[in-house]
Amino acid sequence: MQNYFQSIKLFFKRFLIVLFVYQICRFLFYFFNRNAFESISAKGFLGGIHFDLSAIAYINLLFVVLHLIPGNFKYRPNYQKGLKIAFYVVNIIFILTNFVDFEYYKFTGRRSTFGMITATGMENEIGGLIFSFLMEFWYIPLLAILLAFAFWKAIPNLKNTIETSSSTLQLLKQSGLFIVLLAFVFLLGRGGIQKKPIRIVDAVNYGSINQSAIVLNTPFCILKTIGKKETLESPKFFSESELNEIFNPITQTKTSGEPNKKNVVILILESFGRENTQRGQTPFLDSLIEKSLFFENGFANGKLSIDAVPSTLSSIPSLMNNSLITSSYAINEVYALPKILKDNGYQTSFFHGAFNGSQNFDQYCKVAGFDAYYGKDEYEGPEAFDGRWGIFDEEFLQYFSGKMTQFKQPFFTTLFTISSHNPYIIPEKHKGKFPKGTTxxxxxxxxxxxxxxxxxxxxxxxxxxxxxxxVVVADHTSAEPTEDKYKTNVGKFRIPILFFDPSNPEMVGKNMKNLQQIDVMPSVLDYLNIDTKMISYGKSYQSEKDFVVYYLDNIYHYVSGDFYMAFDGKKSLGLYNFKDDELLKTNLLKTDKAQADEMERFIKAYIQSFNERLIGNKLTIQ
Structure with missing residues (x-):
């Protein structure tokens, strides 16, 4: 039995070393992303151990068996050598996934999942981009190599053992211990004896709303999402009649007279967060704002480019962990803006200068009803490939303008810019021409x-x-905000949204209404005076409604008037007057119960409606 006890000690020593390495990764994650967090607490770091134990336990269940299965064969040198190598390789692969989020978190605002790690929708670009990332963030692979070397050196070996025969009684005792320890490690994996295994969303129990990424680790998030399609459930908060009374996405545009048949051009600007338009980096956009109807309180409905397209063009937010385009609901029938305008005589098209297939935009265009998709493959003009990502914005926007001149009017077209996406390549002819800024x-x-x-x-x-x-709208905010007000769960989503009609001098001014990407579709239809009935989770800019809803890190974020609420799907976590309290310091959840109850009632209905309609493929009027 002495040999067997040595094996038990060996496994748990190795287990604890892995746990220690996870703490190093957490501190490194915080160090590289410290500007994204207003404050941190010891509770967040300590709570993280709970999630670390879960991930490590699940990853090492096989090694519990290989270390502790009864029998003398496992004390042989070759077996132990192979076991150590396998233990190292499996664990270091998962450990190093944390390193992805040292920089990637700045762009996504959440820990990476299986879909993110495997670059779903980015297959064409990933080769060139990985090289750029390795060059730019050279210190990340260097740190990874150093940690990998130290981890190998730290893994202990089995001390010298004397191979002896085991009696039947000893084998029975070893089998009993093996079952108990296997069950114990499995219990660590599920996170305890509670009814349901620990989930990603449970991270909110260990800190403030925006500290979930500190509590979590990337291997845990990968394990919880690997091989899983997004599956929604109806929370059944309300009966159908109550639900429709509180929130009903069926929208009827009210018209007066004939449609005006104006062309529509939507420009989705990569990473043009509100903070970036207030630093003197965008003199032209600043001048355009003065000639436009500009929404001071503009919001994105997601943190990724892939979220912005269905939000803006289909009025459907991504209220789930996967983006709608890559989820199991991606082929749900939708009555999106291109289909509606096509039904009203418009020629429709979508332009994106990146590789064709990038972020599944071409697939979405088919579902949404666009007539044509123009990507890098279709581009005609001067050589302008940036070497990594696609066609530089200057040349692709000129190509875009030329194509529109060939279109039959009225036309509807959308262009998504790419050059302000990492790796932020500036054409050689323009190097040194533009201000460097601070990031x-x-x-x-x-x-x-x-x-x-x-x-x-x-x-x-x-x-x-x-x-x-x-219509000019950003896809999302950029990484590394420099002002504290843009680090909050409100500031992280602030973007510019404007409507510009060169023939309408009355459509000018700054509007304080809360407007979001999903409001673009009903707003455009209202402006065009088109009579239609549709499913929309947004509202027209002419509506008296004043709400915004978005989702991040398993939390629903809801803005109504001057107030912001965080809701975890079951209960409210916080209520703030975000206009008076930009840094969200004062939680009003208990002191303003009437406001909290009213907002919680709405967000519950909104979530139930969204989930039920996606599950039932009811995003069109039957």
Whole structure:
């Protein structure tokens, strides 16, 4: 039995070393992302151990068997050598996934899942981008190599054992211990004896709302999402009649007279968060804002580019862990803006200068009803490949303008810019021309603003220009906010949204209404005076409603008027007056119960409606 006890000690020593390495990874994660967190607490770090134990236990269940299964064969040198190598390889692979989020978290605002790690929708770009990331963030692989070396050196070996025969009684005792210890490690994996195994969403129990990423670890998030499709459940908060009374997504646009048949151009700007437009990096966009109807309280409905497209063009937010485009609901029938306008005589198209297939946008375009998709493969013009990602914005926007001149009016088209996406490449001919700013993205933001200016200069000379409504909206905020107010769960989603009609001098001014990406579709239809009935989770800019809903890190975020609420799907976590309290310091959940109850009632109905309609494929009027 002495040998067997040595094996038990060996396994748990190795287990504890892995746990210690996970703590190193957590501190490194915080160090690289410290600007994203207003404050941290010891509770968050200690709570993280709970999730570390779960991930490590699940990953090492096989090694419990290989270390502790009864029998003398496991004391042989070759077996022990192979066991150590296998233990090291499996654990270091999972450990190093944490390193992805040292930088990637800045862009996503959440720990990476299986879909993110495997780059779903980014297969064409990933080769070039990985090389760029390795060059830019060279210190990450260097740290990974050092940690991997130290981890190997720290793994203890089995001390010298004397191979002896085991009696039947000893084998029975070993079998009993084996079963008990296997059950114990499995219990660590599920997170305890509670009814349900520990989940990603449970991280909110260990700190403030925006500290979940500190509590979690990337291996845990991967394990919880690997091989799983997004499956929603109806929370059944309300009966159907109550639900429709509180929130009903069936929207009827009210018209007066005939449609005005204006062309519509939607420009989705990569990473043009609100903070980036207040630093002097975007002189052209700043000037365009002065000529437009600009929404001071504009919000994105997600933190990823792949969330922005269905939100903006289908009025459907991504209220789940996977983006709608890559979820199991991606092929649900939708009555999106391109289909509605096509039914009203519009020619429709979508432009994205990246590799064709990037982020599954081409697939979405088919579902949404676009007539044509124009990507890197379709581009015609001067050589302008950035070497990594796609066609530089300046040339692709000029190509875009030229194609519109060939379209039959009225037309509806959307373009998604790419140059202000990591790795932020500036064309050689423009190097040194734009202000560097204070973070890596700022120079590329200034370049994209210049490309936008050139587009409008060219477009303004075309005969279709004055008969066109331009909608400019960012896809999401950028990484590494520098001001504290942009680090909160409200500030992380603040983006510019504007409507510009060169033929309508009355459509100018700053509006304080809360407006989000999913409001673009009903707003455009209202402006065009098109009579239609649709499913929309947003509202028109002309509506008296004043709400915004988005989702991040397993939390629903709801803005109504001056108030912001965080809701975990079952209960409210916080209520703040975000206009008076920009840093969200004062939780009003208990002191303003009437406001809290009213907002909780709405967000419950909103979630139930969203889930039930996605589950039942009811995003169109039957």
């Amino acid at each position: 890596k993205i700022h120079e590329s933001i200034a370049y994209s603003d210049f490309a936008l200016q050139r587009f409008f200069e060219t477009a303004s000379k075309q005969d279709w220009y004055k008969n066109t409504l331009f």
